[in-house]
Amino acid sequence: MAVRHVTTRARIKTWPAKAARILPLLLARCFSVAALLAAWEILARSGIFTPFQLPPFSAVVLRIWNDGAAGDLWINLALTLYRALAAFAICVLAGVAVGTAMSRSGLARWFFDPIVSVGFPMPKIAFLPVVILWLGVYDLSKITMAVIDAIFPVIAATVIGIQGVERELIWSARNMGASERDLLRQVVLPAALPQIMTGLQVALPLALIVTVVAEMLMGGYGLGGAMMTASRFANSTGVFAGIVEIAALGYALVKAMSLIRRRLLAWHPEAHAPSTV
Amino acid sequence: MRTLIRYLPLALLAAAWEAAARLHLVSSLALPPLTDVIGSWIELIRDGELLVNGLASLYRAAVGLALAVVVGALLGVMMAWFRPANTLLSPLVEIFYPLPKSALIPVTVIWLGFGDGSKILLIFLGCMLPVTIGAFNGARGSEQVLVWSARSMGASRLRMLWDVVLPSAMPELLNGIRTALALSFILLVSSELIVAQKGFGYLIGSLGANGSYDAMYAVVLTVAFLGFAADRLYLALTRRALAWRYDT
Amino acid sequence: MAAPAQILLENVSHVYRPVRGREVLALDQVSLQVANREFVALLGPSGCGKSTLLYLIGGFLPVEAGSITVDGKKVTGPGPDRGIVFQHFALFPWKTVRGNILYGLERQGMPKAEREKRAQDFIELVGLHGFEDSYPSQLSGGMKQRTAIARTLAFDPAILLMDEPFGALDAQTRGLMQAELMRIFQRTPKTVIFVTHDVQEAVYLADRVAVMSARPGRIKTIVDTKFDKKAENIFKERVFVEKVDEIWHLVREEAIKAQGRRST
Structure with a gap:
């Protein structure tokens, strides 16, 4: 029990540092999904593909x-x-x-x-x-x-x-x-x-x-x-x-x-x- | 003798099938006797239908799978060894991996029509990710000391990828390809069942629609057997390629 | 120490950053000079950073503080002038004994006939005749380590870095391998840095033993261990026993300190 207590305290203590390390990674991960969806939308509207081939x-x-x-x-x-x-x-x-x-x-x-x-x-x-x-x-x-x-x-x-x-x-x-x-x-x-x-x-x-x-x-x-x-x-x-x-x-x-x-x-x-x- | 005892249950099932059909325990429409099915199979071979459709199917599966293996392995190794590639690609892999690949069938038809192209694209897209993940896990697991050893013996970074990372990744990569192989048969048959002008799936569908069920059973069993045989052959090849893993 | 230093370490520090958890100062201001063809053992309790020091010299880890030079040139990456033998052999499991030994020679661009011959020479040298076509998974621990040593010696690096090369072997094999290493080095002398936590091994093999302290890793003392070791019963000779005893006390102090620090 005591051990558990210590680890949770340690976790709280290091949280801001951890967030600073994880946040850019999280953003980078969202980026490629967002980029894919944006590329889809742009490609569909650009006229390269017909709406039948690729609806926006x-x-x-x-x-x-x-x-x-x-x-x-x-x-x-x-x-x-x-x-x-x-x-x-x-x-x-x-x-x-x-x-x-x-x-x-x-x-x-x-x-x-x-x-x-x-x-x-x-x-x-x-x-x-x-x-x-x-x-x-x-x-x-x-x-x-x-x-x-x-x-x-x-x-x-x-x-x-x-x-x-x-x-x-x-x-x-x-x-x-x-x-x-x-x-x-x-x-x-x-x-x-x-x-x-x-x-x-x-x-x-x-x-x-x-x-x-x-x-x-x-x-x-x-x-x-x-x-x-x-x-x-x-x-x-x-x-x-x-x-x-x-x-x-x-x-x-x-x-x-x-x-x-x-x-x-x-x-x-x-x-x-x-x-x- | 031992093999005989081992496969006796299959023979028993076949005998039960024949008996059930001959004794009219089930409608002979739903279950034509096994002997009739074998007769139709010989017929199908003789008039070349099985061969023509079979070759069309195997061609699609082979091209799609080959593309998937090459591209998938490259992507996986890149993801394991170049951080930017990993950051960009891993979310996409994570999203597309669980996608039931069969959902892509109508889209590939929209893009490439009813012919070979749409099936090849489907098999390529569907089989690529298991290969990628196998290559990724394998390459990521390659031991640091092996990489260091190669580097200290004068291997360049690129050379090291080829000499150390790829062989280290081989067991998991080959496993991923095995999954892809099974998947390629599933995707091939289901896409051909849904829309095609030739191929195993098409043959099964058209024979079923004509009511020639014994011939349909013959094709179904042929496809099932080919899938099984492909897997066994692949396993045997894998064992040889990975001989270094097993002592004695 | 008349010979000029071949390996020169000046105020080398290294911080270990685990993925999660606190940063650890693994090496603190370590300075060391190793002369050409000298055999130096790095000795210390586990976690004193002796392997880290070796990896820095090998160029596998980046030197972030201080400087390491080999033959007057700054170390910036791994190179075939510094061969390394790892504790767990690091043989390529998909290559045979011969294939492993040939690999370094291929990378050096040695012509085919010459490298085949050289590989065979080194297979003979470490006594692996008859096992040329075995895969590492078919070899015993001692045979794997002999392959690893032959592989590194074959491409003839001027400097040999050995990271507890006998640590994974049982006591009998270990003794045999030590004697064999002595025999090999008499034929092909090299500059060697040898990491170990076995005091007897260090005294037996090395010209000088650098005793390291734990957390942060520092070089505490350097003990001269160069004396005639050719005697049959060298391990029972008075001069040997006294050296072992002296060093053992130094190491023990450090080990106790390290233990105490870990449990708080």
Whole structure:
């Protein structure tokens, strides 16, 4: 406790100096994003590109604003988010379950191992027409497609994570009288968590990519569907608005995942290391 | 024998498929028997359709991926070694990396139409960032003492990038390229499914629309197998290139 | 000390600035002269800035206060006149033993046939015959360090900087490597600055031992350790034991001071 107190005091003390060091960096970071948007606007208005090829950024923002006011944006956003997250949730539960089963039972390993090692590197998106054939074009088939694609990284990460748990850790837990059940829930899975989280961080963007593709192909509401509709009517402002919306959604989901990772892995040394990129 | 036991589950699945279709447990429309699918596959090979469309697809994927690897690796190394490049580019990478790449499909069509160009651009844009990030992390992780060693033996700064930073970055770079390889198949097939006049995705779509489901299954399985084979081949090449990492 | 100083350090100070946390004065007004073909050991507790001093001479870190000259020229960057051997070998893991040794020779622009021959000579010199095509990951610690030494000796720098080169080795290998280094230097004499925290090693190898104090790093005393070390049982000779004892007391004082400062 005492140690903690000292560090917070030290942090307060050095704050102005830290701000002086970080602020220019922050400005420099904003600069390139601002420059990109400005370049977009200027290029679009310069007449080098037709408004069809590159609508001005301001027009795209206006379009998003109008969609937001009309409510379409929120319906599409909610639907895409729902499908991606539902698929992701299934991947987490089923993927960790299958991965755990594979590490603990020889039979499960024998059955799933070739399926995973052949299925993981396959471009499963090619099965999309098959999924449509079986399940139609509604939520069920979109979510199924996303699950088929995003579950493999979770299974693989769980297996690798559990394999990597140190023997000494398991032995000392057994030595302290842990039952098999305790062992799994309190030792093996937490120790494998960094790996599993890495798998989940791959799975979530993948679920979103596939959801968007599925929406584009199957139509209906959702950000991907709306983009496709706009594209069919040669409404390129709508297409660019879709990209911005989907980019924002992707960014928010990835950021949320890395926040969750930091929270869950506060004990892990990486949590205190500077983050990558 | 061992391989046989190892891959037995796949054979069992195939047998279950055949049985389910033959015994009419499921509609033969939704699941044509595996033997019929194999028959259609031979047919597709014979009339050259699979080859023509396949080559079109592989060409797109190869060009897009090659561009992505070259540009991505350069960007990543630059970001790791030149501070201004890092300050300018890293916010852009951070914004575009999480962008679901499939969202770019309609835009590339707006820019370059329905042909090869739009697919190549899509694959290039979609695959570049995983390569960049791999190169960046790898190059940034190159050990200071190795850099110093090379410099003290008379290597210029540029030479040092080539001799030390690039090889140090190789494991992570190759890993990034593997991600890009998988992504290139996904983007290729989905863009061809949505708009194309030839290619695997186009073939799958048009066969599906005609109701020749056994042929559609044949193409789907071919694409899936090619993706798998490409990954295995890449892994084998990587192992050879990184032989120095493993003792014995 | 009749020979003119080859390496001249005048009032060199260095401030270490960590990314987060307080600045530390790592070196404070260090002055030192090293003569041509002299072997000087820098000895001190960990954190006394002895490695930093070596990196400054190597030109890897910028000299911000004071001056360092080698052969009358100011040090501004790394160069092949000063070869360095690091504690953790710093071999290129993607190159074989031969490839590592060849690298410096290639950079010097030596013709192919000549450098192949020279690399082989140095492989023989450090006793790595038969391991030419092994990668560093396949070698033991001692073999890696021999490769690193051969790599640096091969391009024939006038000055050799060694940063705790035997620190990562086990005690037996260490002893063997020290004797081998003595043998090599008798054949190819060099000016050497050798960083270590092992008193016996310093006395055994060096002509002079500079004892450093910790935080801020200063040179506290310089002890002359030049005497005949060819005797079979040199480590038990009276003159050797006395020198070790003398220096050990100097270092111990510093280590205790450093400990006390750290815990407050």
